[in-house]
Amino acid sequence: MKQFTSVNDVADISKLVQTALAYKKSPYMDKKLGENKTIGLIFLNPSLRTRLSTQKAALNLGMNVMVMNMDKEGWALETQEGVVMNYTTVEHIKEAAAVMGQYCDILGVRSFPKLIDREEDYTEDFFNKFIKYCGVPVVSLESATLHPLQSLADTITIEEFKRENPKFSSSQPKVVLTWAPHIKPLPQAVANSFAEWMNVANVDFTITHPTGYNLAPKFAGKAKVTTNQNEALQDADFVYVKNWSCYEDYGKILSQDSNWMLTNEKLKITNNAKVMHCLPVRRNIELSDEILDGNNSLVLQQANNRVWAAQAVMKEILITLL
Ligand code: SN0
Numbered sequence: 001m002k003q004f005t006s007v008n009d010v011a012d013i014s015k016l017v018q019t020a021l022a023y024k025k026s027p028y029m030d031k032k033l034g035e036n037k038t039i040g041l042i043f044l045n046p047s048l049r050t051r052l053s054t055q056k057a058a059l060n061l062g063m064n065v066m067v068m069n070m071d072k073e074g075w076a077l078e079t080q081e082g083v084v085m086n087y088t089t090v091e092h093i094k095e096a097a098a099v100m101g102q103y104c105d106i107l108g109v110r111s112f113p114k115l116i117d118r119e120e121d122y123t124e125d126f127f128n129k130f131i132k133y134c135g136v137p138v139v140s141l142e143s144a145t146l147h148p149l150q151s152l153a154d155t156i157t158i159e160e161f162k163r164e165n166p167k168f169s170s171s172q173p174k175v176v177l178t179w180a181p182h183i184k185p186l187p188q189a190v191a192n193s194f195a196e197w198m199n200v201a202n203v204d205f206t207i208t209h210p211t212g213y214n215l216a217p218k219f220a221g222k223a224k225v226t227t228n229q230n231e232a233l234q235d236a237d238f239v240y241v242k243n244w245s246c247y248e249d250y251g252k253i254l255s256q257d258s259n260w261m262l263t264n265e266k267l268k269i270t271n272n273a274k275v276m277h278c279l280p281v282r283r284n285i286e287l288s289d290e291i292l293d294g295n296n297s298l299v300l301q302q303a304n305n306r307v308w309a310a311q312a313v314m315k316e317i318l319i320t321l322l
Pocket residue numbers: 184186187188189190278279280282
């Protein structure tokens with residue numbers, strides 16, 4: 001694997017999931033693979049799970065890790081061409097990314113969308129420039145439109161649960177991605193990415209959201225889409241809860257309807273569904289206490305699986321550097 005920015009960079013998803021689950025059993029089996037290799041984790045936005053799980057995964061592979069919080073500790077970066085830099089930006093991504101590439105064998109980068117100009121966000125302007133100028137393999141730690149390490153961990157979590165439950169041996173699980181309320185406009189990245197991975201997984205996939213919250217068609221793909229949450233939840237085996245801001249009326253909040261928050265009452269419509277969320281979650285806005293503290297929540301398993309997801313991805317990249 002030369003880079004990991006979306007599901008399309010993965011040649012064999014089921015092999016990657018197997019590798020991750022093997023690491024979960026034996027975290028240190030490839031401790032020599034990353035010897036004398038350095039990964040730089042570059043954050044332009046906050047992070048808890050991504051930062052710690054990726055760092056842990058790199059250490060399990062014997063790599064050196066450097067973390068840089070660009071937003072707080074770095075110079076303000078310019079990304080536009082031909083700009084006279086006489087205002088707030090201090091250095092151009094051309095130099096900054098290229099310099100990071102001098103010090104690191106692999107770079108992980110997190111850069112959220114600005115949610116102002118859809119074209120700029122959806123062409124992954126920042127990410128593509130970073131990849132172009134750094135000259136080393138890049139792992140997405142969440143870009144403007146996708147969060148593939150999260151989606152791989154989610155795929156692993158569903159796969160693990162399927163294996164433990166014989167009822168899924170003959171039938172596809174029903175997976176529902178449901179929009180949830182939030183007080184801030186959030187990226188569509190987690191939802192886009194989850195949809196992209198579920199559309200190629202062996203599951204029956206439905207997306208439900210209020211009117212006006214359609215995801216970009218290229219990510220929603222062949223998923224069933226309904227604005228009737230109750231209808232979507234019927235017989236669901238997994239319910240993935242996530243807020244996103246509007247794609248169509250870009251970056252806007254059209255609804256804060258608290259009826260969209262998942263509760264135990266709503267879970268009754270499902271097939272005793274397991275509930276997933278990437279975290280961080282705003283309690284009693286996006287998800288109720290009763291769900292997060294109850295037996296149906298998989299949020300900690302998902303967070304745990306972030307380590308093995310990152311480790312499997314780094315292995316695939318490391319073997320191309322040998
Ligand atoms: C990010 C998002 O893409 O939705 C990161 C998720 C992994 N979430 C947030 O920015 C939450 C911010 C908040 O104020 O709740």
